[in-house]
Amino acid sequence: MNLLRIATRKSPLALWQSEHVAAALRAAHPGLEVVLVPMSTRGDEVLDRSLAAIGGKGLFLKELELAMLRGEADCAVHSLKDVPMELEPGFALPAILQRADHADAFVSNAYDDIAALPQGAVVGTSSLRRQAQLRALRPDLQLRDLRGNVNTRLGKLDAGEYDAIVLACAGLQRLGFEARIRSRMDAPHWLPAPAQGAIAIECRDDDASTRALCATLDHADTRTCVEAERAMNRALHGSCHVPVAAYAQLAGEHLHLHGLVGSAGDGRAVRAQAQGRGDAPECLGLEVADLLRAQGADALLGLD
Numbered sequence: 001m002n003l004l005r006i007a008t009r010k011s012p013l014a015l016w017q018s019e020h021v022a023a024a025l026r027a028a029h030p031g032l033e034v035v036l037v038p039m040s041t042r043g044d045e046v047l048d049r050s051l052a053a054i055g056g057k058g059l060f061l062k063e064l065e066l067a068m069l070r071g072e073a074d075c076a077v078h079s080l081k082d083v084p085m086e087l088e089p090g091f092a093l094p095a096i097l098q099r100a101d102h103a104d105a106f107v108s109n110a111y112d113d114i115a116a117l118p119q120g121a122v123v124g125t126s127s128l129r130r131q132a133q134l135r136a137l138r139p140d141l142q143l144r145d146l147r148g149n150v151n152t153r154l155g156k157l158d159a160g161e162y163d164a165i166v167l168a169c170a171g172l173q174r175l176g177f178e179a180r181i182r183s184r185m186d187a188p189h190w191l192p193a194p195a196q197g198a199i200a201i202e203c204r205d206d207d208a209s210t211r212a213l214c215a216t217l218d219h220a221d222t223r224t225c226v227e228a229e230r231a232m233n234r235a236l237h238g239s240c241h242v243p244v245a246a247y248a249q250l251a252g253e254h255l256h257l258h259g260l261v262g263s264a265g266d267g268r269a270v271r272a273q274a275q276g277r278g279d280a281p282e283c284l285g286l287e288v289a290d291l292l293r294a295q296g297a298d299a300l301l302g303l304d
């Protein structure tokens with residue numbers, strides 16, 4: 001194989017991530033030509049309705065998967081946090097790259113952190129997970145929807161529509177907006193989306209040569225952590241429609257997982273944590289999901 005075609009969304013963050021993967025693949029495989037195939041997805045085009053209403057985050061993947069099935073691309077690059085817990089049958093994730101900053105970022109032109117916000121301040125985020133944690137910390141805040149790519153969201157903050165917004169540190173750093181981060185919202189006090197900060201490569205399950213090329217970029221410790229986080233989310237029937245947060249850390253052989261299930265509506269939230277072995281991340285994910293259930297997670301998620 002001497003040409004690898006990467007299907008990618010066209011947002012600035014998606015293009016940055018795909019270029020990053022392309023450069024890493026070129027470095028790992030001298031002589032391999034790597035090109036991007038930019039595509040528009042329904043998730044990018046329909047901005048006037050919530051993602052949940054038009055079919056969830058899988059919409060960002062579907063067009064890219066169809067391009068791979070049609071033979072127009074060999075692989076696709078995603079933010080792993082946007083990849084559904086159950087992959088489409090026939091697809092695999094041959095590489096999960098080393099995780100960048102996992103934390104969320106507090107971004108504001110006037111205030112340093114959540115605690116500094118005045119009573120009733122307006123905070124922008126469409127993420128149920130972020131809304132739930134904000135409500136739990138500060139029931140007085142007014143939460144307003146905020147969609148669009150990272151650049152659009154910063155533009156809306158600067159136009160004065162919000163006192164503050166919450167974004168992923170990783171996206172801001174990748175796009176050169178690190179200086180906009182007023183404070184990091186970090187674990188275990190504040191938890192990110194499962195797999196936040198990790199980039200994944202997807203390809204067809206039966207495409208052995210693409211799998212082998214991409215597998216050289218896999219980062220084993222990151223894979224271990226995100227498997228625990230995603231197993232927990234899967235066990236809770238998590239998708240982008242529910243406020244679930246998780247963060248795992250590996251220290252030697254020990255894997256530590258923090259999980260949270262919130263309620264977007266009223267600020268109730270349950271938290272749990274447990275330690276396990278690095279060679280059994282899914283077990284730990286299931287254990288923390290059970291601990292969250294024992295505290296009433298199903299009621300918060302509307303599953304019982």
Ligand SMILES: NCc1[nH]cc(CCC(=O)O)c1CC(=O)O
Pocket residue numbers: 079080081082150166167168169170171195196197198199
């Ligand atoms: N939901 C969109 C999305 N998907 C991945 C990232 C950031 C990069 C990452 O988590 O790897 C973002 C932006 C954000 O949440 O601020």
